[in-house]
Amino acid sequence: MSLNSSLKEVLEKVVENLNVSEHPYFKKLSKGEMTKEQFLNSQIEFAPLVSFFNRPMALVISNIPDALLRMALVDNLWEEHGKGNPEKVHGKTILKLIDRLGGDSSSINDEPTANIKIFNDALRGASIFQSYQFATAMFSGIERAFVDISTIICQSIIDQGWLEEDQITHYGLHKEIDIQHAEDFLHVVNSDWENNKSIEEIKSGIEFGANLFLNVYTGFYNNIK
Numbered sequence: 730m731s732l733n734s735s736l737k738e739v740l741e742k743v744v745e746n747l748n749v750s751e752h753p754y755f756k757k758l759s760k761g762e763m764t765k766e767q768f769l770n771s772q773i774e775f776a777p778l779v780s781f782f783n784r785p786m787a788l789v790i791s792n793i794p795d796a797l798l799r800m801a802l803v804d805n806l807w808e809e810h811g812k813g814n815p816e817k818v819h820g821k822t823i824l825k826l827i828d829r830l831g832g833d834s835s836s837i838n839d840e841p842t843a844n845i846k847i848f849n850d851a852l853r854g855a856s857i858f859q860s861y862q863f864a865t866a867m868f869s870g871i872e873r874a875f876v877d878i879s880t881i882i883c884q885s886i887i888d889q890g891w892l893e894e895d896q897i898t899h900y901g902l903h904k905e906i907d908i909q910h911a912e913d914f915l916h917v918v919n920s921d922w923e924n925n926k927s928i929e930e931i932k933s934g935i936e937f938g939a940n941l942f943l944n945v946y947t948g949f950y951n952n953i954k
């Protein structure tokens with residue numbers, strides 16, 4: 730069953746309204762006004778979020794009552810785990826990028842900063858206590874926002890001469906696959922979109938996820954401005 734076009738339009742409009750390219754963190758990065766050290770520090774802070782992200786995702790999947798609807802998301806979760814390859818687990822790919830940028834991933838403290846803890850705890854709480862409709866929509870908003878974020882970061886790394894494109898792990902993958910991942914989450918609520926009682930809840934979930942994620946980068950910016 731194809732994704733309802735009006736549901737997809739809502740997702741795209743929410744992400745458009747984020748105006749990611751005009752966010753101060755990404756403006757500073759794309760204009761070459763962020764040093765490599767400042768960027769690297771933000772990625773070191775980001776790493777515990779990446780390693781945590783698939784755990785609330787598993788909670789959401791477990792709350793979806795229909796096994797057929799769970800199938801695509803199980804594949805998404807498998808992707809997060811590198812499809813069984815330990816080196817491609819997403820928590821590992823961000824660490825590899827940090828090392829390639831000149832950082833030392835082995836020295837990263839697993840304890841998240843307050844900025845990351847806010848995101849992780851909000852994500853986990855919504856995954857447990859909100860309806861599966863809200864929670865899957867929330868993940869859709871995050872995944873779709875990450876496409877734009879990953880695209881900007883990839884291009885900025887190349888433009889600054891920090892790495893060649895084929896050396897950019899993590900973001901190089903996500904800018905390609907997360908549109909499909911976002912739509913996979915929306916397919917779970919595709920039939921609910923026809924129910925007027927569910928429309929606002931789904932919209933709210935998309936908006937919550939996208940804005941919650943962008944707030945992480947506001948935290949990064951506040952640390953470097």
